[in-house]
Amino acid sequence: MAVSTDERAALSDLFAELGPDEPTLCEGWRTRDLAAHLVVREHRPDAAPGILLAPLARYTRRVQDGYAHRPWAELVDLVRSGPPALWPTRIPALDRLVNSVEFFVHHEDVRRARPDWKPRDPDPERDAVIWAGVRRVARLTMRRCPVGLVLRWPGGGEVGAEVVVRRGPNTVILSGEPGELLLFALGRDAVEIDVDGEQSAIAVVRGLKRGL
Numbered sequence: 001m002a003v004s005t006d007e008r009a010a011l012s013d014l015f016a017e018l019g020p021d022e023p024t025l026c027e028g029w030r031t032r033d034l035a036a037h038l039v040v041r042e043h044r045p046d047a048a049p050g051i052l053l054a055p056l057a058r059y060t061r062r063v064q065d066g067y068a069h070r071p072w073a074e075l076v077d078l079v080r081s082g083p084p085a086l087w088p089t090r091i092p093a094l095d096r097l098v099n100s101v102e103f104f105v106h107h108e109d110v111r112r113a114r115p116d117w118k119p120r121d122p123d124p125e126r127d128a129v130i131w132a133g134v135r136r137v138a139r140l141t142m143r144r145c146p147v148g149l150v151l152r153w154p155g156g157g158e159v160g161a162e163v164v165v166r167r168g169p170n171t172v173i174l175s176g177e178p179g180e181l182l183l184f185a186l187g188r189d190a191v192e193i194d195v196d197g198e199q200s201a202i203a204v205v206r207g208l209k210r211g212l
Helices: 003-018 031-042 054-068 071-083 094-111 122-140 178-184 199-206
Strands: 147-153 161-168 170-177 194-196
Touching: 003 031, 003 094, 003 122, 031 054, 031 094, 031 178, 094 122, 094 178, 122 147, 122 161, 122 178, 147 178, 161 178, 170 199, 178 199
Parallel strands: 147 170
Antiparallel strands: 147 161, 170 194
């Protein structure tokens, strides 16, 4: 099965296990809000643009709140079953491209909001897909970094792998597994990474506004 499919199933199982009112790493959202967000992005083309476009966000929130108040089992089933038949991400290749990162990150948003969370064990297939996600998003989400910044995956091949986010002075190197680096690049702080650089530059990187 594809990473996107695996992560969707695992997140849906976790939603069903925990219920609608558990915390997530998404500020202000409980599990019901996160599930509603996932449904909106796959079922409501009229409301999905407001996820990224601020002028449309109010309408998106209104639609999302409507889904969030549906019966929990119904909402989880909508997440689990995915989009309708003619939705673009029903095409497997597009699903893998668009949803692998989305469902991995939101699965971790629920897992890591729990006090006993631990990173998952490495998985070669998943890690390769997530590293591709790091390469796509890191330069976008941290493009305003005023110091040099490199993300490094020590296990990525014989000599490791890295993404140069920005060349510049006082370079900071973030090292870790792909999932940890992806979550950091998308604004999450509940991660396990090694940080190397001058303390002042590290403080700058940690204080970045990260995310889309």
